[in-house]
Each structure stands twice: as structure tokens, then as C-alpha cells.
Amino acid sequence: MTHARRGRSSNERPFGIRGLGRWATALALVAALAARAAAQHLLVPMDDQQQNHLKAYGLTFSVLKNGGKAEWFLNYRGGSFLLPDDPATRRKAALDGITTQPLDESAVLAIRREIAAGNMDAVTLEKAPRIAIYAPPKSPPWDDAVTLALRYAGIDYTQIWDDDVLKSDLSKFDWIHLFHEDFTGQLNKLYLGFRDTPWFVEERDRDLATAQRNNFPNIPALKKAVAWRLHDFVQKGGFVFAMCGATETLELAMAAQNVDIVGPFSDGTPMDPDADSKLDWNSTFAFRNVHLEMSAGVNAMSDIDGHQVNVPTRRQALGQFTLFNFSAKFDPVATMLVQDHRNVIPDYFGVTTSFNRSVLKPGVTILASEDGAPWVKYIHGDYGKGSWTYLGGHDPEDPQHNIGAAPTDLALHPNSPGYRLILNNVLFPAAKKKPLKT
């Protein structure tokens, strides 16, 4: 300022030739600065500096939804996002308490150099995924960790149920989430302990009515058909994300297309005594050579689950699971799915808590497992043109989660590393596919 005043002579006319030249220079400089300002970015750090990890996913989703593009800096500061710096994004970040850092081009360039030099990569996110959640019509949001996470993060989704799966065009969705639905049609064998409770009776009646409406003789037949539709959805290029009991029962239902694997309380007939040997594992995503639980009185489906939470004599204690560290440049998908600010996460129970290694198909990618345990927690794989991810357990912030327990309030867990795994899956279909480096 002082320098500028000194540089201008007292008799110099502001609009003289020389003056015009200076104004032109100044204008050019302002224009250049404006251009640079417009080209600035917002870095959303996802390490411990982030105040609200979960809402950061919602912020990124909203940028994509509004036609913008984003970048996911895999393994850089906990899997940070790079967003365009515009007033709407800044506003939403401020409203949601999301930590952001404005960056100019040179700072972004420096980050890119750092990414290029390490086990990191930048993945372009270009389209908001179209999300469907498979959940019964009256299901409260807190019954399902994914619904809870999406609502909290502000990510749009469509709720679908059996009629929609059977009759509508699933290709309009990129991502279908399945929760603790029992695709074997045995209502998670809760018949054993809850057969007279009003909510159980209501669920059973609802499913029976759906079966009749769709010309199926019973609930197991209905759910098998739904499972097969979901199988086709993946085969044709869709992405299924399943948690809790949906993982195990979806596989069992797909393998049991031609055999009765359910107890008499579900379909009126006992299960086929040779059911184990008649299961067809060629059309399943993740498991093979699984042994069914043959007793209708034991609250377990098979030996897929390592923890068997509802069978007192088999129940295994909770430990903690470790996320694998993948090569970001060679395994970008797996890397995306494990982006987190913690790599060791306390385990949590679910109808299906974990997956025994012994029943995993070759080629399944293990994303997280418990050291020294015979089970894994988090797996992913491709099938046909699509892909799937299974995450064991019910609610990352409620390890025991008994029926009737109070709902989880995610406002109290904005930095939940377990919930981040769910939200990684939401954004993964938004990634632009790029050829693998060889």
C-alpha cells in the first residue's frame, strides 16, 4: 500500500496513457486472481482433524447430486475428499459442522505429488449413486444401521420391499442395500423366542400376505424369488451391500433354489434331511460348502457365522477387527471400501456377526478380519458384471443390540469408524472406473 502511493507521481493523471496501462495491469491481475479463486478447492480431511466424518460423506454426495465432481484421495489423510469450492458446498459444510480446508491449485498440486509418491491414489467421483434400501414399509429408521447412516449424512435413497424387487426394474438403482432380512423365509428363527409378540405376528402376517399376492405358497418361496432377483441384479451390473443376517441368508436362499432348507414352522414341512448335499453353490457370491443348521430349535442358520450370537452354547466373544491395507493404485475398489481414520475397530454382534474363512469362495476379497480368529468381518467380490460387499454385525455403535434396545443416536457418534465402512460403500459406486495400471 505504502509502496503504491510512493510509486505514483503527484502530477500523474489517473487516466493518462501510463495510467491506463497500470489500470489494465491491475485489472488483469484482478481477473487472474478471480480465476484462481474460482478454481479453488475444498479439501475435506478424513483423519482425526475431521469433526464430523459421517456428514462428510453426505456433503460429497450432495456435490455429486448437484452435478458436480469430486475426488476421493484414497489413503490420503484418512481418505479425504476434494470438492469444488463453491458457496453452496461451503454453506452445507458449515451447517453440518464438517471440517474443510480451502486449497488453491498449487496446494492441490502438492497433494497430488504426495499421492503419486505413496500408496495413495485419487479417484474421481462423478455421479451420485441411485440407492435403494430393501426394508419393510413400516420399518423404523433405527432398525437398520445403513438407513440410520444415510439419514444422518443426508444421502437420498428409495425404500423398496418385496413387491418392488419382484415387479419393478431394479436396473434404475446402482446400489441396493439389504439388512437383517432373512431370505430363507424363516424370519430369523425368531419364532423360537418371539412367536407371540405383536411385532413378530405382524411381520409374519405381512410376509404371508405378500407371498399370497405374488402367488407364492409360503414365505420361504417368496424370499427365494426375491433373493434370485437380487442375484440377477448383481449379475447384470448392480452392486449389493448386505449386513447382518441378510449376508448369510441371501447366500443360503440362492444356494437352495431347489431344496427345502427351512423348518416346519415356516412352510409346514420339515427341511430336507439331505439339504446340505443338495445346495448349489455355483450361483452364490461369497460362500461354498456351507453346512446348514439342521435343528429347527437352534437359532442359527448355518456355519457361515463365526460368532453364533443366538446359540448360547456356541456364542463367541467379541474382539476387534483390523482393516486390510490395500494397494491404492492396484486395488482402488478394495481401498475405497476400507478408507477409515482407524484401522482397528471394536467388533459388534448381529444375527450374523462374521464369516468363517473355511466357507469363503476363492477369489473373495477379505477387507477386514480379526487377528487369529477363524472368521472375517468384511468381504467383497465381483459377480457377473456387478459386485457385492458383506459386512457382518448389526450396529457398529451398539455392540450387543438386543431387540427392544434404544435406537442409536448418530449425533453422538459423528466420528464412528464402523459407520464409515457403511458409507464407503455408498460412495464407491460413484467412482469413475479407470483402467488398472500395469
Add this chain to the structure above:
Amino acid sequence: MRGWALAVGAATALLAAPPRAAGAQALNAIVQRALDLENAGRWRDAIGAWRTVIASGETAQGVLGLERVFQQLGQDDSVLPPLDSALARAPKDRMLRGAQLRVLRSLGRETDARAAFAAWAALVPNDPVPYREYAGQLLTDGRIAAADTVLQEASRALGGTKTLVIEVAQLRAALGLWPQAAAAWRDALVAEQYMESSAIYSLTPAPADKRDSVRAILSAPPRRAPYVRTLGALELAWGAPRDGWRVLSTLTPADSAYGTWSDFADDAEHLGAWLPARDAMVAMYAQRPGAALAIRAANAALSGGDASSALDLLAKAAATLAVPAYRAQVLPLQVRALSALGRAAEVEALLAQHGAQLDAGTRHGYARLAAWAWIRAGQVEKARAALQGMSGDDEDEVSAWLALYVGDLVKARAGLKRPTEATAQVVTAIAFLSRTKADSARSAGAAFLALARGDTVDASRRFERAAADVPDAAPLLLALAARLHAARREDGAAIGLWQRIVGDYAAAPEAAEADLEWGRALRRRGDAGGAVERFEHLILTYPSSALVPQARRELDGLRTGAAL
């Protein structure tokens, strides 16, 4: 011959008696020694001592002792051999069987525990005890489904679960089946009245939206005292002491009401629910009148803000007490009550009557209360006169208040530098005095005086007017007016003031509060869009305000439809 036999028999009995007593004494000494060693933490020695107890015939006590000691040593499984030996001798012993289940469960040997339970149940086919014990232990572990299985087995084996109502009730509560749990507890309380506290403990966690069903079941006819007592205690635990009292007040003397009311009064006092506590004490007084109870009830009434009923109760106490006792126990409360009601002349009359017998400190305290009584009556000059002769010091706190009421802010500031207590009123006055540099502000003083008189309508009007006279404290005065409107649920008037604060005094400390309260008022009115706008404005305009987390929570609630 017969006489001789009797004599020999009697002699034998006499001779036999001392050794039996000595044996019992010796056994007691052995048990005591084992307990002493255990209490001293001498675990190894205690093991030997408890083994001696078992050898002496006190098997169950000895095994339980070993169970405790081995647990301390982390060697739970070591108790199993002596336990198995003891069970071989007494296979139906309930205490030993219970210990066996406990030990096997704590070792994680669920299959063995299950087998032990099955063996026990088979030994005593029609006895509910094995089911009760095992289900109870599983429930304690939170193993609800397993407990349910055991109770279903009991139902089949015993032809019903009537003998297991408590376990069934606990199970249902653990499952979150609150109406069913309440019904089961209702059944249980018929036979086992002493289980009231268990029922209360079990039903207290019922969520708010399920409590009506619990209420309906416990209130349904036929009405029985245990149900009423349980529901009354639940209401208190659920934060509804007034409802609790309404339930308990229906008890009659035949229901042992006095003891229940007394417990309720204690609990309500402890929770600061003064008026329900007062009501309970009044009911107790009706059954067993006494000055001490009336004084306690009056104190509760005063603490709850009901000075009138306090005076009634104090009059009853005064009628039964001698003058010295009256002066010591009743007079202080009477003066406080009269002062709270603004009945200054009566306070002064009492002072005139008893002042000579009081010490100077007490007289001074009563003079302050008389001054406050005059203030509440709107008579500032008389209040000042009441303090005459007691203290001419301008630093005196009451004088400072009097100065504030007439708008003398200099004197008010000087006197309120070190207030004796930080009540909301004191904090508000100090906030005002520190916000303005003005030396006098009659309109603001009048507003504070109206507030002291309890006339919130006049106070809010005066605070709003005073904002124009004291511009440097205008947002604070407007916020005070708005708070009074909001407290009376006059959201429309309050919103107008918050709007002025946010619009005209955006940089004032009250602006963030105004935004938040404005948004909340709009949400109450069902204007979600308007509310969102306010909360967003707060977050974006005052990002470092301590109210931002509250605004975010409000926003989340509006977006997800969650109840706040």
C-alpha cells in the same frame, strides 16, 4: 422301673446337651475363622478353612465359601470337584445346584451348565426351582433368548409358568415387551408383595412411548395396593412426581399408606419435587398430625414456590408449639412466606412482636425480608424505610437492589459487586449493569421492579420500552422481554423481539440466542421451513457460538423428523 428309666433318660439328656451346644459352637468358630480369613484376603488359608467347614457337615456354606475364594483367585474351576462330591451326597440341594450352574456359566461351559440344569430338572420333576434358578441366572447375564427357552421348557414341564411369574416378568421387560411385562409383574405382585422394588427396577427403563400401556395395566381393576405403590414409584422414577402422587394419594389407611407416602415424600424431596412432597406430607399430617411434619411440609411448600399453603401449614404447627419453639422453628418460615407473598405489613408486625427476643443478625435478616416484601408490594420507599436503622451502608445488597429499582445504576453496581448468591435474578441484573455505561436508567429499573413483584406482563413491556432509553444494553433488555414472553408461551410477541435483536443488533451476544429461540418457536408452531432458516442462520453467522451444537441438533431433528 419306669421311674428309673425316666431318670436315666433325663440324665442322659442332661449329659448330652452340653456336647451338642459345644459342637455347634465349635462349628460356628470354624465358619467364623473361614470368613475372617476370607475377609482378610488370605485366600489360600481360607480355602483350607472352608474345606474344614465342609468336612464338619456345613456342606453348602463351605462350597459357597470355596466358590467365592476360588473366584478371587481366578480359579473358578477348582470349586467343581468339591461341588461334585457334595452333589453326589445331596443331589437335590438347591444351593449346591445353583452354585454348580453359576460356576459352569462363569467358566463359559454352557453345554455343561445346560446338562446340569437338565439333570436337576429331571431329579425334581414338578419343582419350578431349577427353571427359576437357571432362567434367573441367564437373565442376569442378559441371555434373553436362552432364558426364554428355559421358561418355555418350564411351561411344558410344569403345565404353565404361574410359579415362575417373576422370571417371566423380567424376561418380558428384557425383551422390551412392556405391556406384557407389566401384566406379568401384576400377577407376580399378587403372591409376592415384597417384589415391588424388583417390579419398579424392571419397569423403570420402559421408554416414554410405552409407559402409557404400563400405566393402563397397573391401574386396571381390580385395584390393589401393590400395583398402586409400584405405579406411584414408577411415575417418580419417570420424572413425573406429580402423577406419582396422584396415584399414591388413592391409597387408604388399610393399604399402609402412611409408610408409602413417607417414602414418597423422602424421594420427592431428594429429587427437588417440592410440591408433590408437600402434598404427601399433608396427607401424612391428616393421618398423624404433628408440628414437625407440618413445618417440614411448609418448608417443602416454600421451596416449591407455594407460600400461601406454607402459611396454612405453619399456622397449624404454631397452634401446638410453645412460644420459644414457635420462634425458633415457625417464625423464620412464616417471615419468608409472608415476604414471598409481599405481605410486608404482616412481616413488620411479626418483627415488632418478636424482635426484642431475637439476636441482631436474625433481626437484620428479617428486616431484609421485610424490605423484599415491600418491594414485591411495589413500595420501594417503604422497603428503604424497612432497612433504616439496620444498615445505612450503600454497599448493602438490598440497598443496591433498591437503587436498581429506582434507576440509580451507580449505587446498584457498587452494591452488587459481590452478591451473596448467584440466582438467575442476580445474574440478569449484573449482566445489565455491566452492559451499560449509563449511570441512571429509570425505565430499566422499573422493569426490574416489575419482575421482582412477579408481574411478568408488566416487566416484559417495560424491558422492551427500556431498550430505547438504554441503547447500549438494548439487545439484552429486548432478550429479557422476549424470554418473559416465551415463558408465558406468547411466541408471537417473543418472535417480534427476537427478530429485532437479529436484525438490528446482529453483533450482540444475544443475537445467537435470539436465532435459536426464534427457530424453536417456529418449530413449535409447525413452521419447519422458517425454523430451518433460523438454525442455519445461527450456524453460519455465529459459527463460534456455544449454541451451534444445539442448532445442529435441531436441524438434524427437523431433517429426519426425530422428536427433540
